[in-house]
Amino acid sequence: MNVLDKSTILGFVLSMLSVGLFTSEISVETDPVKQVGHGPSKAFAKGADVSWLPQMEATGYKFYNDRGIEQDCFQILKDHGINTIRLRTWVNPSNDPVSGHCSKEETVAMAERAQKWGMRIMIDFHYSDSWADPGKQNKPAAWQGHDFPTLLTDLHDYTRDVMKALATKGISPEWVQIGNETPGGMIYPEGSTANWGQLVQLINKGYEAIKAVSPQSKVILHLDQGNNRERFRTWFDSAQVHGAKYDVIGLSYYPYWLPGNPDYTLSINDLGTNLNELVKRYGKEVMVVEVGGEDNKAQNTYDMLVAVQRKVRAVPNQKGLGVIYWEPEGARSWSKYGLSAWGENGRPTKAMDAFLID
Template identity: 30%
Template structure:
């Protein structure tokens, strides 16, 4: 796109705000602010006590009252090493979430143990199956799990088909270091996606589907490869963001979110993040998030933790994302042992202090965020077969196709009120860069920006 700012047409249009016609464009997307509290049942069984305002609180109900609207809950296939995060435990968790009035995001790991950005180990029962049979097993496990939950009134509102699936799913430690075989990976993903859709078709609740990648630098290449391989039926893109393990700054995370939401017809959110409120520990189990996790301007204090969460959430919203989920605010230090030692590796990054008292970081859920406005770019149609738009608001993704509606080519998005935007259109994506650019300012409400 050629700005040509010296040209009158490239300056802020003389129409200015008068030309930015307030108009109901479309409903704002569902936003999600919540917590992954998959450890809560185990912690309470281990004697953890959660407190707020001098009173003992039930964690699900507490986070709902604090402003959360979604609880994220993990499920493993056959975790014989723990009685938690199996189907029985998940039912217990979803029942608590529903009683508290929270939506539920069910996170399938497709493993008997942790699946994450470094490993995707196949469940033992699937390890020796052929890829087609693994796909059938993955479909059956997903659909049967959801069907059983639905029969008991526990169907989740959202479902993750895999957790931090940076590498090839249903795999091994050895293959985690190899490039993804996308023919195989797509077959498995599409089996899981179809299972969720089929289970939803038989239920009053139609779960939205999320695909989830760890760290923003990995997200765009992964989704480009997934789309090329035919993995396209999803509703949300989930990103894990931990500064300790990411090469991207918070600002770069925001830029990634902005590009993704223009490239895919999916909502984008940070579905995992956390920040320490102290560098101290309550036990001998080493803290996973230590001084190496800190970002300048955000000290390891309760106030620093709250500032990080509030600033991150505003950044997500400002870039068109739809929310943030905290991992794992309820994993306190208790008398119980884990495979890593007695206590918790996360007690310094929970949202409760070492005595179980809620921290000020919880207030992040009710902060007064400034939300983006609906914006429609519109060009009167003159019989052309197609039209494309490019502009600074797209974050560099390149020309995007416009949609013909009632005699005008339109492109809908959401931008921050008061933002200055520059855009140009053409009938061929190759010539948008040579088209005359026009500038405008986003209004305080739904805005229509006419272009030529």
Template identity: 35%
Template structure:
């Protein structure tokens, strides 16, 4: 074959390669539609980056060392919930940590659910401290700060679910956003965060989160002017009542009255009343339990969660999230700064998964 023929073939090859490359580029650039959630089977793994930095090891039911996310995903978990603090003193729950972890979770085809505390530290019904950097802002500037911060979250982390506040029974960003004292301002701050989500994300769904369920109708009746997707309830029997029939009835009523999907945003149950470090545990007495049905054993923990799933199903609710199933006694058996939750995790005192991890399996029809 002549040099002329070789040159002609080379030109043809380059042309075909360029066309194929362009087609490949088009395929890579074509966004894929997110898989819609039909049921939330979630775990709040906010502690996991910290635990991994401290070389905490976890094991599956066979005693094989394995990543916590992989263990729960194999059992059926489809959503991971993460708390986000504004400017925490350490990297725990910081924007950088949550963004990096969210990317890891999305690479594993898991949905990301952010609980935005709008605080530098824990926010709950008794604590809703405004971030230090926002404390002296005028109210209009505070509203704008909520908008811009929420915009940054949805643009850079792109959560599938985002909570505007965490357990905001009494409002958030106190004192300006105190629900009891400044209801109008509270609603304006909520509207600012919600508007940022709607303006900058077509996929993120919004949750409003209440701790408990007995006063939830009063609370959500005040939220009727707000544009949101999910009602989120915390349910811990020792704080929120041991009558699971009442919980079911309230979930069903909320779903019907407010036309929102209802999710148990936080729950847990102990597998023992024992201790694995010297840090005081939150649950440690029979009075905290639902007896005799659900003793503090691995079987009792699994039975409680199975019953909760059944109540969720009967109420027509949308799923649940287990809080801190990984917060084991990470700092040694004599630590006074370890875990107050190690008897409520889904890992025993050898860091091996408990029987209750089966709770993440898809619900029966």
């Protein structure tokens, strides 16, 4: 390659600017869609957890865009500003359409599909055979009866196997969660917060497995009630004292599930304050990895989503990474779940337009 002198470089730059090509090239190279699989992007993540999608399609559910035209759900999400897909993964799930599936193989297939649509990817390890959340953190059946050293190996090897299966398909998730909504810990009883030393050993085994396969993936630890500052401080203080390894603090924010079912306007400022305090206290990035509102109150859910995005964007130094809606496509007519962002007509509600706002 010839080395150009400064005058030649300056002339080239000026000529490209004159026809608008230089600016065009910059925009292509910094487009987050073009960066998938090539390291973290600085673009704000606007996401959707769509782990139900293949089961919905398998049962014949049809998705329609705003004009009533049938389309691939990914196209509809992309047209509403979604650039990130979150996928849960379960160890040995059943075939139940709502509370099963999400095996390693299905998760990899969905991640492949998401990447082909230009989406950034987050993997959510529940470390269970079905739902893990604040009310239940059930140990996978295959791990029952194992002593604690064996559980550490179970978690490490399972995490590594899923990550390697993704890597084989050319997928390097931008984010990976160790556990899902874990205020009381995970993999009960050994990994409960009644024994922080063991919980952190489990977390760190997951961290090691993730980083060994995909060093650039950011590891998330995730709690519910994102507006609850005391809940987060107590938990992450303990995680810090015991040496937990992670990169990002993940928060859920569902005003509907807060005591008394208050409107979001009564807790949104606490969410914003919590985000800022977490960054300052622990030096980590933050992200709302689950959010949702009532499907039959689309305007209110739209307003809430706009407000949440603004709070995350307002975190200093771009430490607020993004906002992910949990199962927006999971229409109540199929899932019986009332916090989707899809209507009875098979179309997205107005709530999804919130992700078009910058």
